[in-house]
Amino acid sequence: MNLSLYGLGERGTGEKGPEDEWIAVDCGMMIRQDLPDSPLQVPNLDTLSTLGIRPRALIITHGHEDHIGAAAWLWPKWGCPIHATPLAAGLLRAKFIERGLATDAIRVIEPGEALECGAFTLRYLPLTHSIPESCALLLAAGEHRVLHTGDWKLDPEPLIGKPMSSTTFRALAPVDLVVGDSTNAPMPGHSRSEGEVARALEHTIARCEGRVVVSCFASNLARVLAIGHAAQRNGRRVSLMGRSMERMVAVARGLGYLDDFPPLVPVSDLGYLPPNEVLVIATGSQGEPRAALSRLARGRHHAMELGAGDSVIFSAKAIPGNELLIERLKSGLKRLGVTLLDEFSHPELHASGHPAQEELRTFYGWVKPRHLLPVHGEPRHQQAHRELAETLGIQAPLIPLNGDLIRLDAEGLSLVSRHPQPPCIVSQNAVAPLPGLAGPNQGPRHGSLYLALSVTATGEGGWTRIGRLMLDASQASPIDEEAFTDWLDETLETLAGDTLAELRLALQPRLMGWFADHLRRLPEIHLQILAVEAPSASELG
Ligand SMILES: [Zn+2]
Ligand SMILES: [Zn+2]
Structure with a gap:
């Protein structure tokens, strides 16, 4: 769940800074799996009110829910312009419309472009991640330059969009501070490329005989595209199952991302095709009981039945906490005689969207940060990130918690104050303290x-x-x-x-x-x- 605020001024010295010198970066949500009905948790804005902080713009790095999911709930308090790349803007617009909000505050910026925002100059620097158009932000204000990475990985073959330009990032060196993705910092090595996954999927699908269902995250358009192409090359017709999959593909098509995607077959026509010509791309890899994949596993799908000879490919990893639901889904499929291919038996069929240690080293070699704030991860991920940075001579004195007010000045990073964040959840169509x-x-x-x-x-x-x-x-x-x-x-x-x-x-x-x-x-x-x-x-x- 991401919401970062950047301000310029004397905050932290006791003097009150000018109210309009703040910008917000991302506004995400998380699902509270430990509460009944798994409500959305969104950032608590009380601390901002107490400190008199009101951002003059909301800057979005990419379209994942943990970065945009709370905007439709919290932005009305600010009413400021929202800047996002086309895909994230399209997804945000859909959320705003769903909540009956006007969408004219949402402004599209292309990766690579810059914008002025009060005391800040911002550059959107294209990166690779698991959704197209992800960007890092270079924030320049006063004499400081901060690189907010957002989520990223180094993918030499991202399938959609270009690989990261080392020239662009080298030209920034040295930056004063990197606020960076810690998700995979404990992992040695390098994340797998989407290109590699695409080839693995094609080989795997070639060996399947009956119907094939591939489950992946809807937002990973490169993966969806790769599955579509693999189907086509193996003489299979493609059908989509799952509302979020249909919505994502529709938004992406509108932006011209899936122009060479094979034509879709309506789910209701699947019954007329021989099994070896069927390929379904479905959501539901996390065992969500209402998703199409779970209905297939229970033999309760209106348009298709799976059985011996058919295959289900999990091209996604299990999100922690979903293990038991996924186990239930898989045992249902096994009972039907379906062949399962997943992250354990076939790790080559999925790739993470976050940087492992080799990628972090390469990237920090390019931008040469003086300081690092490890964000986006649990404490042990942040700690691993910090240790790695220190081996590179980067100062990383802090492991920030939600609600920390941190100062960067000539002396480096320091913690100004810590503000506990009582959780807020979305309940009955409104944000309320839990x-x-x-x-x-x-x-x-x-x-x-x-x-x-x-x-x-x-x-x-x-x-x-x-x-x-x-x-x-x-x-x-x-x-x-x-x-x-x-x-x-x-x-x-x-x-x-x-x-x-x-x-x-x-x-x-x-x-x-x-x-x-x-x-x-x-x-x-x-x-x-x-x-x-x-x-x-x-x-x-
Ligand atoms: Zn994220
Ligand atoms: Zn992300």
Whole structure:
């Protein structure tokens, strides 16, 4: 969930800076899998109000939900211009229209172009990622130049758009600060190219005999295009399943991205084709129960039945927290006799959109940052990113948390103030603060306590805690963290739950009981349970 604000002025020295010297970069959402009905969580704007910050523009780096998904909910508070590349602008417009908002604030900027925004000069620098038109932003203000990378990878063969231009980025060196993508910083090596995945898909599909269903993320247009071409070369007709897939393909076609995509066959016509001429591109790789793929696995799809001889290819990775839903989907497919190809049996059929260590080194060799702020990742990803930067002689003194106000000046980076961010969710078509946990007594609460718990699915259908416990009790009465952690780990072992929401439901009352017993005064308690990937052996080593 991304929302960054950049300001120029004396903020942090006690003087109030001019209100209009701020810009916002991205405005994303996350899905709270640990809450009933998995609502959207969006950034809390209270801190900005308290600090008197009102951005004069919203700058979008790319069209992924964790970068644009909250804009239709939060932008009305600002009413400022929104700048985005054509695809992201198209996706945003669709969201605004859905919410009944006017779309004239959304302005299209082409990758490579620049714009002036108050004290800032911004350049959109094209990158490669897993959605077209992703851009880094070079922000120049006063004597500082900051490179906000957004999400990226170094893809020599992105299929849509050009590879990253080393010349463009070398010309920026040295930049004062990189605010950069940490997602894959613990991973050695280099991410796979979309070109490689396309060839692997073509070979794999060539060996399939019956019907083929390929599931991938709708926003990865290069992948969708590659699957379409692989189908065509193997004499198969293409059909789409899934609303988000249809919407994405429609927006992309409008922008001329899929001009050489094979003509589509309506789903209702699939029954007339021989099995070896069928290829379906479907959403639902995360086991979403209502998606077409899950209906196919249950034998409940109105237009197609899968059986022995047919194949389902997962050209996507499991998002942590979805493991059990995906397992259910896969066992349904196996029961039908369908052949499964996934990230475990065929890692060549998917590529990550984020940079591994070799890519980070290459890129930092180009732009030569003096300082790094590692963002976009969990603390262990940020920590790995920071360590890598330090081996390159880049100063990376901070691991920022949401709500940190950070200053860059001649002395480097420093933390000015830390503002805890009480979660806000979208509920009944409005943004509302998520209340703290209900406790044994409903008396007045004293201070707030934030607990973020990272868990990973165990093979036995349970959950185990990993990584550092994120406990911010600075506004509550003191707590013995060691005793709490020991108790928590023991308790987690005894709890079952197929989903994060079930785990949360089981944990909540026990948690409140512990706090009621151990704290002098009960604070408002906010719990977030996050599913994360278990660190691989190479990361731990
Ligand atoms: Zn992202
Ligand atoms: Zn992204």
